[in-house]
Amino acid sequence: MKLSRFRIERLNPLIKMKSFLLAFVLLALASSLASAFDPSPLQDFCVAVDDPLHGVFVNGKFCKDPKLAKADDFSFSVKKPGNTNNAVGSNVSAVNVQQIPGLNTLGISAVRIDYAPYGQNAPHTHPRATEILVVLEGTLLVGFVTSNPNNTLISKVLNKGDVFVFPIGLVHFQFNIGKTNAVAFAGLSSQNPGVITIANAVFGSDPAIDPGFLAKAFQLDKKVVKDLQNKFWMDSN
Known part of the structure; x- marks a missing residue:
C-alpha cells in the first residue's frame, strides 16, 4: 500500500529529527569516550581566575621553536651516585x-x-x-x-x-x-x-599543624608530637 504524498510530507520532518537526534547521541558518546578522564595535573592545585592578566601559566611550559631544538634539550646524565x-x-x-x-x-x-x-x-x-x-x-x-x-x-x-x-x-x-x-x-x-613524604608533610609542615589535633589523630602523647615537630625532617626526594 502506497503512502499518500501528504503523509510522506508529514513523515519527512520526523525522519530528519530522528536522524539528527541519533547523530547527536553518537557524537556525545564519542566525545565522552574520547575524554573518559581528565589529564593528569602538573601542579598541586590551580585556583580559577577570571582576570587572565593576573593569572599564571600552568600545566606545562612555553615551547621553543622546533627548528631550534637540539640534542641537549633531550638528554641529561645521572652517572654520578647521589649523596x-x-x-x-x-x-x-x-x-x-x-x-x-x-x-x-x-x-x-x-x-x-x-x-x-x-x-x-x-x-x-x-x-x-x-x-x-x-x-x-x-x-x-x-x-x-x-x-x-x-x-x-x-x-x-x-x-x-x-x-x-x-x-x-x-x-x-x-x-x-x-x-x-x-x-x-x-x-x-x-x-x-x-612527591609527598608522609612524615615530612605531617610533622614538618610550615606553619605546624596543631599538636593537640595530631596527638588525637595519631593516638600519641602531645609531648611526642611536639618532639616530632621539632625534628629536622630531611627529604631525600
Whole structure:
C-alpha cells in the first residue's frame, strides 16, 4: 500500500529529527569516550581566575621553536651516585622537565635512587604519577599500601634486575636490606609527578599543624608530637 504524498510530507520532518537526534547521541558518546578522564595535573592545585592578566601559566611550559631544538634539550646524565650521607641514607636524583626541557608535554620522567646500607626511601606518594622501579644493584624491600578501608600492604624483596610498580597516589617505600649500597632507576608517568613524604608533610609542615589535633589523630602523647615537630625532617626526594 502506497503512502499518500501528504503523509510522506508529514513523515519527512520526523525522519530528519530522528536522524539528527541519533547523530547527536553518537557524537556525545564519542566525545565522552574520547575524554573518559581528565589529564593528569602538573601542579598541586590551580585556583580559577577570571582576570587572565593576573593569572599564571600552568600545566606545562612555553615551547621553543622546533627548528631550534637540539640534542641537549633531550638528554641529561645521572652517572654520578647521589649523596646518601643523610638521616635516611638515600638520595633521589630527579630527571624531570626541569632537567630535560624536551620532556615538556610528554607525560613521563625518571629518577635515580641511591641507597646506603640499610638506607630507605621513606613512605611517600606521587600525586600525579604511577612509578615503575628497576633494581640495578643491591637488595631492596619495597611495598605500597592500598587505600581505605583495607590498607593492605603489598610488599616484596627485590634483587638486581627485578621490577616493581607503585600505583599512582598510593603510599609506598623502598628499604635497602643489604650490607652494600643499592641503586635503582624508576620511570614515572608524568613530567612533574610531585612527591609527598608522609612524615615530612605531617610533622614538618610550615606553619605546624596543631599538636593537640595530631596527638588525637595519631593516638600519641602531645609531648611526642611536639618532639616530632621539632625534628629536622630531611627529604631525600
